[in-house]
Structure formats: C-alpha cells, structure tokens
Amino acid sequence: MRHNPSLRDGHHIRLIEGGQGYFESLVAAVDQAQSHVLLETYIFDVHGAAALVAEALERAALRGVRVCLVVDGVGTPKLSEAWSQRFARAGLDWRVYSPLGTLGLLMPNRWRRLHRKLCVVDGHTAFCGGINILDDWYDPHYGSLARPRLDFAVSAQGELVGHIQHSMLQLWWRLQGAMHVRERKIPQALRSFKTAGLPLSWKQALPLPDGQPLPSRAALLLRDNVLHRSQIERAYLKAIGLARQEVLIANAYFLPGRRLRKALVHAAARGVRVRLLLQGRYEYFMQYHAARPVYGALLAAGVEIYEYDASFLHAKVAVVDPDSDRSWATVGSSNLDPLSLLLAREANVVVADRLFAQKLHQRLSQVIATQSTPISSSWGQRQWQQRLRDRIAFGLMRLALFLTGHRY
Missing domain, CATH: 3.30.870.10 (Endonuclease Chain A)
Structure with missing residues (x-):
C-alpha cells in the first residue's frame, strides 16, 4: 500500500x-x-x-x-x-x-x-x-x-x-x-x-484530554528502497522552497546533495535567513570530514553555519517559518546525507503547528546562542592538512555512492 x-x-x-x-x-x-x-x-x-x-x-x-x-x-x-x-x-x-x-x-x-x-x-x-x-x-x-x-x-x-x-x-x-x-x-x-502485504485497519484519532492544545496537522514520512525512495528529501525541498522568513536545520550528519544545496542557496538569495546547526565534535571520520567541503559554497551564499560542540549532536530536526501560518517542522531519524536519503530505512514526523514549531525553534536558537561556534567566511583558509582530510573523506563518500549505483 x-x-x-x-x-x-x-x-x-x-x-x-x-x-x-x-x-x-x-x-x-x-x-x-x-x-x-x-x-x-x-x-x-x-x-x-x-x-x-x-x-x-x-x-x-x-x-x-x-x-x-x-x-x-x-x-x-x-x-x-x-x-x-x-x-x-x-x-x-x-x-x-x-x-x-x-x-x-x-x-x-x-x-x-x-x-x-x-x-x-x-x-x-x-x-x-x-x-x-x-x-x-x-x-x-x-x-x-x-x-x-x-x-x-x-x-x-x-x-x-x-x-x-x-x-x-x-x-x-x-x-x-x-x-x-x-x-x-x-x-x-x-x-x-x-x-x-495485507491492509491493516487503522485506529481512529483519539480525543484529546481537556485543556490540551488544538489538534495539530501532521504526517508520517518514510524512506525505504521500494515505495518511498525520496519522500523525506522531497518534503525538505518543498518546505525550503516555500520558506519566506527562516529555515533552521539541526542535523548530525550533514552532507546534502546537489538539489538540497541549491534549495538552501536559493532560499538565502531571496532573503530567507538560513541557519544550520551541525556536528562540531569528532565522532566518525567519514561523517565528520566529508561534510566540510560543502561549507564554503553555503557560507558564500549567506547561509549561517554553527557547530554544536557542547557534546555530540544527534538531532535530525528542522523548522521553517515558525511564526507564520505556514509553519513547518520535522522530527525524525533521517540525516541529510546519502546514507539516510539513499540507503537507510528512515522515519520522520512532519508537523504543521505554529506552537510546536515555535517551541522547537526557540530551543534550537538557544543552543546556537549558548552552546555552538559560528563558522566564519574564512573557513577555506584552514590548514592544508585539515582540508586534505576533508577532501579524502568527501572522495571516499563519492566512491561509496558510485559502488551502490546511486547519484546524489
């Protein structure tokens, strides 16, 4: 189904x-x-x-x-x-x-x-x-x-x-x-x-307890290798494309493909504030270093990048236009990297509810302000050894994608 x-x-x-x-x-x-x-x-x-x-x-x-x-x-x-x-x-x-x-x-x-x-x-x-x-x-x-x-x-x-x-x-x-x-x-x-393969009867929505907020609009997004190969990526692309005020993404393993990078660059170009909260602590060689070669183009386009260094970042969440009637937020398991978007089984919940979006936005903004380091436009001037490790990891990731037969 x-x-x-x-x-x-x-x-x-x-x-x-x-x-x-x-x-x-x-x-x-x-x-x-x-x-x-x-x-x-x-x-x-x-x-x-x-x-x-x-x-x-x-x-x-x-x-x-x-x-x-x-x-x-x-x-x-x-x-x-x-x-x-x-x-x-x-x-x-x-x-x-x-x-x-x-x-x-x-x-x-x-x-x-x-x-x-x-x-x-x-x-x-x-x-x-x-x-x-x-x-x-x-x-x-x-x-x-x-x-x-x-x-x-x-x-x-x-x-x-x-x-x-x-x-x-x-x-x-x-x-x-x-x-x-x-x-x-x-x-x-x-x-x-x-x-x-049999269809299952779905439960009806439960009535909410008295005093709870009004029901939210929500949906489940899946990524698998059969019917839902690009559902999560398409949802991100649509939300970023419709953004008018702000895009705020917190993602542990961030290596966006060409379409996602273009969507972020275009959003920044039309005046949308785009902020990325990414992993600042070294965890795995591939995930840590392969992401960094894409920083330069994003910073040049006006995207703000912050690295969370208080502990390990494992979040996979995003908020778009939290103060708007078109607010959009997602919480789930999918990173914005090829392993999640092309290979793994993932699940995200998307929520269109202003109060929910504002709460998540407020928390992420607080983390950015107090527990993160901003990445400056001088990023490309790091020591050559660091840049070499980044390029090696990026190349290995591209080789891995070639072996799986995927384009990204």
Missing part, C-alpha cells in the same frame, strides 16, 4: 528532548500497554538509563502483552546473553534487521540499514524521532560523556499512529518470513509474506 504523506488534522504531537525525557515517556506508555508494543531502533544498548526501557518491555511481556522488538544488525549486532535470556523467559519477540554475516560491510547491499526509531503502544500512541535506546551520558565508542547528547523525538496520537503501526507490522512480518526461509519452513514463510 502506498502511504499518502498529506498533512491531516486531528493529532496531538508533543516534542521530547533527550533520552531521559524520551525514556520516561516510553516507559510510562509501555507500563500501561494492554495489547501490544512494537519497537524499532538502530541501537539498543542496555546501559545506564536505557535499562529502564528494557525492564519496561520485560514487564509488559510478562503480563501477556505482545512485545515485538527490531534492532539493526550494525547498530546492535547482538544483545547481551543475560538480556537475551531475560527476554526469552518473558516471551518477548525480537529480531535483528540485516545481520552482517561473514563479509560484513564489504558488501554494498549491507549498507541499507534500519535507522528509524519508532514505537507504537496498543495502536493509539506512537513515538518517532532520532533517539536510540542508549543512555544520553554514554557512548559505545567514547564511554562516559561530560554532557548529554542533543537529540529529539515526538510522541503522537491521531491518524498517523495507524500509518506508523502499518509500516512497522509490514517490516515485522517480512522479517518473520525471512527467518522461516532460513529455517526452510516454506509454508510459514509464505504465510508471513502474505500477512505483510
């Missing part, structure tokens, strides 16, 4: 900042679950505060709630033996999306990862964003952090919860079918693949 990403009324969307707030909301929802919990995440690291989520899933499964967990084969190649046993005893079902196998990432088809972070509880409450099940103060590669990483998610009620559930169940049954094929259980595999 082709998903229609049109904005629709009748939603309650709440902005969540950081893992602590996300985990508290997620645990509260899971503890009230009566029927089912579906959870997808790139990283499931049961360390520190993230253990609270694992424990909530275990409690739900023990009381008879159907709990289905999907993790990515790169982000989470395996769970610890202790937690695998606990989940098995509780009756929790979990699957690894695209395990790497013997050759690992040497095979370009293994670069297509499950990067979205989604959860649906009982078909009426959903979560979507960029936050992994990973403690904010901990990084698997760098250990304890001095400050928590910056990231966002949303909780949602309304029609798009059904869209999210439909997408998650499709993936779940396809993974079930693939598992049965590996086990040579062909009849079961055929039933699973057939189930994945």
Whole structure:
C-alpha cells in the first residue's frame, strides 16, 4: 500500500528532548500497554538509563502483552546473553534487521540499514524521532560523556499512529518470513509474506484530554528502497522552497546533495535567513570530514553555519517559518546525507503547528546562542592538512555512492 504523506488534522504531537525525557515517556506508555508494543531502533544498548526501557518491555511481556522488538544488525549486532535470556523467559519477540554475516560491510547491499526509531503502544500512541535506546551520558565508542547528547523525538496520537503501526507490522512480518526461509519452513514463510502485504485497519484519532492544545496537522514520512525512495528529501525541498522568513536545520550528519544545496542557496538569495546547526565534535571520520567541503559554497551564499560542540549532536530536526501560518517542522531519524536519503530505512514526523514549531525553534536558537561556534567566511583558509582530510573523506563518500549505483 502506498502511504499518502498529506498533512491531516486531528493529532496531538508533543516534542521530547533527550533520552531521559524520551525514556520516561516510553516507559510510562509501555507500563500501561494492554495489547501490544512494537519497537524499532538502530541501537539498543542496555546501559545506564536505557535499562529502564528494557525492564519496561520485560514487564509488559510478562503480563501477556505482545512485545515485538527490531534492532539493526550494525547498530546492535547482538544483545547481551543475560538480556537475551531475560527476554526469552518473558516471551518477548525480537529480531535483528540485516545481520552482517561473514563479509560484513564489504558488501554494498549491507549498507541499507534500519535507522528509524519508532514505537507504537496498543495502536493509539506512537513515538518517532532520532533517539536510540542508549543512555544520553554514554557512548559505545567514547564511554562516559561530560554532557548529554542533543537529540529529539515526538510522541503522537491521531491518524498517523495507524500509518506508523502499518509500516512497522509490514517490516515485522517480512522479517518473520525471512527467518522461516532460513529455517526452510516454506509454508510459514509464505504465510508471513502474505500477512505483510495485507491492509491493516487503522485506529481512529483519539480525543484529546481537556485543556490540551488544538489538534495539530501532521504526517508520517518514510524512506525505504521500494515505495518511498525520496519522500523525506522531497518534503525538505518543498518546505525550503516555500520558506519566506527562516529555515533552521539541526542535523548530525550533514552532507546534502546537489538539489538540497541549491534549495538552501536559493532560499538565502531571496532573503530567507538560513541557519544550520551541525556536528562540531569528532565522532566518525567519514561523517565528520566529508561534510566540510560543502561549507564554503553555503557560507558564500549567506547561509549561517554553527557547530554544536557542547557534546555530540544527534538531532535530525528542522523548522521553517515558525511564526507564520505556514509553519513547518520535522522530527525524525533521517540525516541529510546519502546514507539516510539513499540507503537507510528512515522515519520522520512532519508537523504543521505554529506552537510546536515555535517551541522547537526557540530551543534550537538557544543552543546556537549558548552552546555552538559560528563558522566564519574564512573557513577555506584552514590548514592544508585539515582540508586534505576533508577532501579524502568527501572522495571516499563519492566512491561509496558510485559502488551502490546511486547519484546524489
């Protein structure tokens, strides 16, 4: 079924900042679950505060709630033996999306990862964003952090919860079918693949509690390698193209393709204030260095670039014209780089609600003012060693795209 990403009324969307707030909301929802919990995440690291989520899933499964967990084969190649046993005893079902196998990432088809972070509880409450099940103060590669990483998610009620559930169940049954094929259980595999293709009844939008803001207009945007190959990128291009006052983007791994770069340059040329909040802390060689060769052209066009250096930036959010009736905002898992926009499974929620857009805009502006470093027009005069590393990373990224057969 082709998903229609049109904005629709009748939603309650709440902005969540950081893992602590996300985990508290997620645990509260899971503890009230009566029927089912579906959870997808790139990283499931049961360390520190993230253990609270694992424990909530275990409690739900023990009381008879159907709990289905999907993790990515790169982000989470395996769970610890202790937690695998606990989940098995509780009756929790979990699957690894695209395990790497013997050759690992040497095979370009293994670069297509499950990067979205989604959860649906009982078909009426959903979560979507960029936050992994990973403690904010901990990084698997760098250990304890001095400050928590910056990231966002949303909780949602309304029609798009059904869209999210439909997408998650499709993936779940396809993974079930693939598992049965590996086990040579062909009849079961055929039933699973057939189930994945069936239309599902969608829940009606829930009435909002008294005193809540008026329902928001919202939609789910997906990126996959079948029906939704460019949905998220097109949404960004349209929003930037219609901008009249301001575009503010916070993105962890930023390497926009030609069309996105042109859209940002054209927006700045027609007088729109364009601000980018990007990663300032070194995390990965490719993502850190490959983005920097595009800074020069953007700065020359009048785009403002700020690097967040208080901790790791992991946000994938944007706001356009927050004080306008045409306000537009998005929160999700998709970076503006070729891995997200061409290869990975991603999910973003788009919200057309002035109060929501203003809240996100206010928070990002505060971060820019207090925790970020502006990049000046003298960027191109850095030491030649730095520029060389940037060019090497940029070239490697282009080579990787060539190997996948994509143009960007």
